[in-house]
Amino acid sequence: MATTSNDTYSLDDAKEEIDILRRVEDEVVNAIENAESEDVLEYLIEKEKLDTRHDGQRGLGAVRRAVLQSPIASDRLKRVVSLRGDETPEDILVPKDVMRNAKVALEAGKPVVLYGPTGTGKTTFAKQLARETGIGYALHTATPSWTPSDIIGGISPDYTGDSLSYRTKLGCVSEAVQRAREFNVEYGVILDEITRADISKIFGPLYTAIENPHQTIFETDEGETIELDERVNIICTMNMSDRTVNELDNAITRRFAMIELDEYEEDKRRQLFKDWITTHVSEQTDLEDSDILRLFERDYKGINHGHESTSQGSIMRFGPMHYRDVAVFLGVACREGGEYEHDQTDAVGQAFRTYIVPRLLNAAAFPQVERIAEHYRALNGEFEDFDLSPAAELAERELEQERRQMGSYDS
Incomplete structure (x- = not known):
């Protein structure tokens, strides 16, 4: 050399x-x-x-x-x-004020919670926000078994020797602090779907650290003390179907910036639909792009805003990201040699039955189940070229089950 x-x-x-x-x-x-x-x-x-x-x-x-x-x-x-290998989309599609408010909150030293309906791209935006405000990030998805040690660190068993011993293990936030220190960079930690865990329990020590940023929250076996670091950006996501903001412990709303992610601008939403259809449907199937786009738009608007022909409003809040799964399903199912190569119009209803209706029913109360069934009956009648009966029938079965349960309670 x-x-x-x-x-x-x-x-x-x-x-x-x-x-x-x-x-x-x-x-x-x-x-x-x-x-x-x-x-x-x-x-x-x-x-x-x-x-x-x-x-x-x-x-x-x-x-x-x-x-x-x-x-x-x-x-x-x-x-x-x-970020090598990170496939997060470059284009940030969330409303401009959402992006600005989230960045300002992080710059002001506040952790952020991104909340809203399912399918609004909270996790994608969390990664984009972490990329915009730091050198890198780590993403962790919450589970019901999480404890405070998953956040700040704790003691864990070590089975590598001849006998059982115990060592300290960094948590999500303390690991991010260590990374920011080691490389002297701003670093993000994303805690995804935090309402899967008991927030008041897992965040208790973190709340204390936010109030007292110079307080040691963890000490490693090597004697390194971990305190919150202003170079670490904490970004959380939560689905509104899990819990409403009003039901949250006041502790998190006082210490975190609550950023709602709900509606996309109509032109950006339509562009998402067009991109997915072009990428996954156009090149693989004989389905008409314009018909699929019109179906996506009618379904989305009917769920989120209600039908123009009735006086009823929205059924529920439901994000546009769910329709990417439908587009991918159609591309795989209807391509040459695919399961629905010769039944492409039938594949559309199967895609909605597989990806859209179950997600709606999962968060629906009885009156909403009624309207979901009504919505897909109407949609099936409107789109004669597609067989949407599988989606309508799934909603009908759920409605009948709900009625039977209500009848058993009444009796």
Whole structure:
């Protein structure tokens, strides 16, 4: 090699020795640590993608760690390695005020809760927000078994030795603090679907830390103390079908910025539908794009805003992201050799029965179940080219079951 650990490493050196760098991880780390300018790092990472060659498609290996620790690497380049393999869409489609309010809250040092109906893209926006406001992020999905140790850390058994021992284990937030410290960067931690867990229980120590940011919340076996760090952005999501904001413990609404994510602008919603139809339906099926788009729009508006022909309002709040699953189903089912290649109009009703109606019924009270059944009966009559009876029949069966249960209670 043309350099030692004390020499600078030039772009010409990198180009001359690229064959060796492609084979030997340690030499890449040495080149990054001794690079004379960011041009060297850009060549190794952006042009040659040596982090992918040595560290894999995603994850934090020796090469990416060297970039993140480099004093000459820009935030942009650190994002490249930190987010390698992240397929989060670049286009942010949420209303402008949602994005602005969430960014301001994080800049002001407040954790954020993104809440709203299912299918409004809360998790996608949480990842986009984390990417916009930090170098990287980690995503954790809550479960009913979560405890405070899953958030701030705790003691866990270690079975690696000859006998059982116990070690401290970082939680979601303390791990993010450690990452932000190690690389001196802003870092995001996403706690997804937090209403799956007992919020008041799991967040108790975190509430205390938010009120007293200099208080130690965790100490590792190595004696490192963990305190909340202003470089760590905490972003949570919750579905309104799980719990309303009014039913939340006041502790979270006082300490977190509550950002509602509900309606998309109509043109952006239609563009989402068009993109999914073009990507998954147009190239794989004989179904008419315009007919599928009109069905998506009629279904979405009927659920969220009610039908123009009646005086009734919305059935419930229901996000547009659910329709991507319908488009993907149709593309797979109706392609050449697919299960519905020769029954493509039937596939539409099956897709709605599989992805849309169960999600509506899951959050519906009895009056809503009645209206869901009525909605799909009407839709089936309106769209003569599609057989939507499977969707209507599923809603009808649920309605009959609800009626029988109510009858048994009355008797």
